[in-house]
Amino acid sequence: MQALHSKKIAVSCQGITKTFGEGANSVQALQGIDLEVMVGELLMLVGPSGCGKTTLISVIAGILDRTEGSCIVFDEDMQGMDTSRRTRFRGENIGFVFQAYNLLPTLTALENVAVPLLILGRPRKQALIRAREVLGQLQFDNRMMLSLPKDLSGGQQQRVALGRAVVHKPRLIVCDEPTSALDHVTGLKVMELLRGVALQEERALVVVTHDARIFNFADRIARMDDGRIKSFEQNGVNHDS
Amino acid sequence: MPLKVGDVLELNDHRAVVVGICRSSRSFQNQPILYTTYTRAMRFAPRERKMLSFILVKARAGQDLQTLNRRIEAATELRALTAREFRMKTFWYFMKYTGIPINLGIAMFMSLVVGAAIAGQTFYTFTLENLRYFGTLKAMGASNSLLFRMILLQAVMVGIIGYGIGVGGASVFGYFASGTEAAWRIVWQLPLITAGVVVLICSLSAAICIRKVMRLEPAVVFRS
Numbered sequence: 533m534q535a536l537h538s539k540k541i542a543v544s545c546q547g548i549t550k551t552f553g554e555g556a557n558s559v560q561a562l563q564g565i566d567l568e569v570m571v572g573e574l575l576m577l578v579g580p581s582g583c584g585k586t587t588l589i590s591v592i593a594g595i596l597d598r599t600e601g602s603c604i605v606f607d608e609d610m611q612g613m614d615t616s617r618r619t620r621f622r623g624e625n626i627g628f629v630f631q632a633y634n635l636l637p638t639l640t641a642l643e644n645v646a647v648p649l650l651i652l653g654r655p656r657k658q659a660l661i662r663a664r665e666v667l668g669q670l671q672f673d674n675r676m677m678l679s680l681p682k683d684l685s686g687g688q689q690q691r692v693a694l695g696r697a698v699v700h701k702p703r704l705i706v707c708d709e710p711t712s713a714l715d716h717v718t719g720l721k722v723m724e725l726l727r728g729v730a731l732q733e734e735r736a737l738v739v740v741t742h743d744a745r746i747f748n749f750a751d752r753i754a755r756m757d758d759g760r761i762k763s764f765e766q767n768g769v770n771h772d773s
Numbered sequence: 774m775p776l777k778v779g780d781v782l783e784l785n786d787h788r789a790v791v792v793g794i795c796r797s798s799r800s801f802q803n804q805p806i807l808y809t810t811y812t813r814a815m816r817f818a819p820r821e822r823k824m825l826s827f828i829l830v831k832a833r834a835g836q837d838l839q840t841l842n843r844r845i846e847a848a849t850e851l852r853a854l855t856a857r858e859f860r861m862k863t864f865w866y867f868m869k870y871t872g873i874p875i876n877l878g879i880a881m882f883m884s885l886v887v888g889a890a891i892a893g894q895t896f897y898t899f900t901l902e903n904l905r906y907f908g909t910l911k912a913m914g915a916s917n918s919l920l921f922r923m924i925l926l927q928a929v930m931v932g933i934i935g936y937g938i939g940v941g942g943a944s945v946f947g948y949f950a951s952g953t954e955a956a957w958r959i960v961w962q963l964p965l966i967t968a969g970v971v972v973l974i975c976s977l978s979a980a981i982c983i984r985k986v987m988r989l990e991p992a993v994v995f996r997s
């Protein structure tokens with residue numbers, strides 16, 4: 533606790549609301565969210581389907597505009613930026629992990645991991661060297677690195693996606709249901725790697741999940757319902773390797 | 774049985790010997806054409822009021838053709854044309870007085886429309902199928918201009934490959950078709966026009982894709 537409070541704030545949200553649509557058909561997906569995520573923390577967002585978890589991480593990651601409130605990520609408000617600066621900020625600072633992996637099907641595992649670096653304009657050769665290093669940490673051998681996503685298992689694909697999320701050393705990583713397409717054992721393995729590889733001093737993680745079996749990988753759990761955060765739980769279990 | 778040199782045949786009760794075969798492309802009409810001297814032609818064909826359609830004149834080397842034409846016209850009161858003029862006159866005859874250009878033109882236009890529609894449709898399907906990946910790239914920080922260049926590169930590659938297959942295939946076909954019954958000819962303008970059309974179709978298809986991707990909200994990536 534002491535250590536956590538002395539650390540920096542990665543994400544700071546105040547009074548965030550989000551309304552989809554207008555008039556009678558409008559949906560208020562977020563109804564006033566106050567939330568802080570610390571650097572070095574893994575925060576889990578949990579709650580019933582439709583409660584606004586995906587909407588909230590989309591706003592935090594700067595891929596969706598909020599309706600009201602403020603959201604500061606590493607001292608910057610992405611909504612105030614013009615499109616190209618905002619895109620750039622996302623590319624440099626935020627990593628993504630998706631439920632459906634979203635790996636580019638025509639690229640090898642290695643190339644997929646290199647993509648964020650290529651987007652940032654790094655030379656191809658350098659990007660591939662760094663991608664190889666990251667996939668090595670995720671226990672990939674050479675043959676797996678050169679496989680296409682379709683030739684990899686779900687767990688392997690999600691590990692590639694993990695590699696892609698961390699390869700450019702972003703300061704915030706958002707994951708939407710990273711284990712819900714995986715069986716239990718594979719899910720635990722992915723979460724272990726997620727904590728081990730992704731969670732480092734200067735980085736924060738926000739993980740949306742339904743999966744109660746991975747709750748103890750969290751430092752803190754925010755329980756959401758109906759567009760609000762109902763409670764925070766501090767988690768005692770420490771999975772740092 | 775096609776005729777060959779040395780064959781003897783009967784033409785209107787007269788004996789005729791084939792001494793040569795004129796190698797030419799098949800015309801749209803299908804009467805056979807016989808070349809012979811004027812006096813022999815008079816013997817083969819029954820007398821009509823006007824026996825003579827064309828006389829082939831060979832100019833002496835160095836002779837100015839236009840002057841020669843004018844001299845012939847003055848002397849005979851017949852129309853004299855150079856080979857090139859005669860060719861163009863024939864060409865325009867077919868263009869103006871036959872249904873051939875209209876029919877071929879419609880066929881060409883239809884294949885163009887169908888081709889463009891298929892290409893556009895294919896590119897559009899490609900876009901829709903890959904929207905999730907475009908969204909992923911956008912979320913991960915790919916700028917619109919980067920995606921624009923990616924799509925453009927794709928369109929250019931597809932265009933080059935398609936053009937190569939099309940024009941290459943046509944040329945190979947033409948190569949093997951030459952000397953057969955098919956009158957095959959690719960004029961030099963044709964590859965250029967085709968290139969223009971391919972560029973047009975590719976740009977249109979790419980524009981549809983680019984429009985869709987530019988407007989794509991990166992937030993779609995988290996929706997399943």
Ligand SMILES: Nc1ncnc2c1ncn2[C@@H]1O[C@H](COP(=O)(O)OP(=O)(O)OP(=O)(O)O)[C@@H](O)[C@H]1O
Pocket residue numbers: 552553559560561580581582583584585586587588
């Ligand atoms: N683009 C959109 N347009 C309209 N309504 C939307 C849109 N996105 C989300 N919603 C609505 O907002 C609410 C919250 O959706 P959200 O996807 O954030 O829920 P969730 O907690 O992630 O649910 P799940 O666990 O099923 O993924 C839902 O009622 C949903 O229907």
Ligand SMILES: [Mg+2]
Pocket residue numbers: 585586587708
């Ligand atoms: Mg969701």
